[in-house]
Amino acid sequence: xxxxxxxxxxxxWRLVKVRRTFQVKSRHQHHKAxxxxxxxxxxxxxxxxxxxxxxxxxxxxxxxxxQHQDFLNNPGVxxxxxxxxxxxxxxxxxxxxxYIASLGLRVANTPGVVxxxxxxxxMALLLASARNIVEGHQMMMDPKTTVLPQWLGSVxxxxxxxxxxxxxxxxxxxxxxxxxxxxxxxxxNRNRRSVEEEQALGxxxxxxxxxxxxxxxxxxxxxxxxxxxTGLIGARELALMKPTATLVNISRGPVVNQxxxxxxxxxxxxxxxxxxxxxxxxxxxxxxxxRLPNVLITPHFGTSTIATIRRMVQKMVDNAxxxxxxxxxxxxxxx
Numbered sequence: 001x002x003x004x005x006x007x008x009x010x011x012x013w014r015l016v017k018v019r020r021t022f023q024v025k026s027r028h029q030h031h032k033a034x035x036x037x038x039x040x041x042x043x044x045x046x047x048x049x050x051x052x053x054x055x056x057x058x059x060x061x062x063x064x065x066x067q068h069q070d071f072l073n074n075p076g077v078x079x080x081x082x083x084x085x086x087x088x089x090x091x092x093x094x095x096x097x098x099y100i101a102s103l104g105l106r107v108a109n110t111p112g113v114v115x116x117x118x119x120x121x122x123m124a125l126l127l128a129s130a131r132n133i134v135e136g137h138q139m140m141m142d143p144k145t146t147v148l149p150q151w152l153g154s155v156x157x158x159x160x161x162x163x164x165x166x167x168x169x170x171x172x173x174x175x176x177x178x179x180x181x182x183x184x185x186x187x188x189n190r191n192r193r194s195v196e197e198e199q200a201l202g203x204x205x206x207x208x209x210x211x212x213x214x215x216x217x218x219x220x221x222x223x224x225x226x227x228x229x230t231g232l233i234g235a236r237e238l239a240l241m242k243p244t245a246t247l248v249n250i251s252r253g254p255v256v257n258q259x260x261x262x263x264x265x266x267x268x269x270x271x272x273x274x275x276x277x278x279x280x281x282x283x284x285x286x287x288x289x290x291r292l293p294n295v296l297i298t299p300h301f302g303t304s305t306i307a308t309i310r311r312m313v314q315k316m317v318d319n320a321x322x323x324x325x326x327x328x329x330x331x332x333x334x335x
Contacts, residue, residue, distance in 0.1 A: 039324050042066045042078065054306050055313040062317055084323035086316035089303060090114050090170070093225035093252060097335045108319035108331040112169060113311040114303045119173030121302035122220050122250045125274035129246050129296045130157050130218070155217070155244065155271070158182050163216030165209060165232070166223035166251065167193055174220055175201045188212045213240040218248060225252035235260040238270060246272045250302050253279030262288045265295060276302050 041063035044050035050067075051059070059065055071078045085107040087095060092109050100107050128134060132152040139145050139152075162178045164171045167189040175185050185203040187193075192205050206212040213219060219241060223229045233247070234257040241247070247270060249256055258279060264270050272294040281300055289295050303312065319329045 038062065038064050040064045040066055040078075041320065042068065042071055042082070044068045051313060052306070052309055055310045058310060058313045058317055062321055084108070084320055084329075086110075086320045086323075088309075088312040088316055090118075091224060091252060092333055095333070097333060101335050106323050106329060107333050108316075108323075108329045109333055110312045110315035110319075111331060113315055114308060115169040115173045117305055117308040118170045118222075118250055118302040119177055121276055121298075122170075122174045122222070122248055123177045125248050125250065125276060125296060125298065126162075126218055126220065126246070127157060129248070129272050129274035130155050134296060155246075157218075160184070160217040161186065161215055163187070163206075163212040163219045164203075165189075165212065165219065165221050167203075168222065168224075170250075171220075171222040172197070172201075174222060175203055183218075186212045186216060209237070210240050213237055214242070216245060217242065218246050220248040221251045221255055223251050223255060225254055230254050231257050233257065233261075235263070238264040241270050243269060244271050246270065246274060248274045250276045253277045253281065258289065262292070265289075265292050268294075272296070276300055 039062075041059055043059070043065060045067050046053055046056055046065075056065070066078065082105060085095070085100060085105060087107065087109045090109060090111045092107075095107060095109075097107065131154045135152055139149075158181050161184040162175075164174055164178075164185065164187040167175070167187040171187065171189070172193075175187065178185055179201055185201055186206050187203055188206045188209045188211075193203070197203075198205065206215075221233065223232065229251075232255050238247075238260055241264075247256070247261070253275075255277075256275075261273060265273060266288075274296040275289075276298045277300050278289070278297065283290060283297075289297065303309070315331065319331055322329045
């Protein structure tokens, strides 16, 4: 008997493991009676460390739910009948696809539904860092504050140049938002967008990343984590950026060499970094990034709104149901 455990880069499980049949024992007997022949879905737990209570109604419409601890208590019953892994989110770097395939399991993610929410987060980080929102808030809440400064080192967003590395669905959504700020948009991507798409955004394609880095006031990373993108931004790339530029990362922590980033921030080689992702997550409490005044870090919650979480769970359910029925999964991942 073999089992697969899938863990996201956030150290949170966002998955559904589905099987057709299930030998119910002890305290699960009443679920069998109520839910009849519904297939089973295994999740990490219901709550903040798993699937939010506000989204479990979507699961319960189609599945009986088993939580991860139940699996650990009785893996011999649950493990052999797993058929599919449905992972929430667009990224799948936490999934060992060849190994999963070797077990005869199918796997899917939920692209598309997270694009708007993640693009919103990219702009939120960009704006908060540019306008020193956190510093301003802390100052206004400080009981010692009696005089307001005239300047906190903020920089202009409207009319500035945004460089997007990775112009997939999320990158494109970021560009749409940036257009509303009259930003000059540059992008670097494996594949160039169509002329019509570029014209709609007012975006210019850069044939090499160095050109984009040297011209941008804000650089946003919106790539998938792959062997090719691991360490994509290191000391060399940071040195190419303007000393007044800000790096925004909403992709994955390992895309950036964090040691090189610390050095660049300490030396003021770049103005600031705004990160929704790090490596690991959370960072060790003594990590030097946490002591730098020109860093803004959020807890990888680019997709953490109720509406988006519900859309993700619905996608997971759609993919899992298709697999259980032997049908084509809308978002199946292949090796």
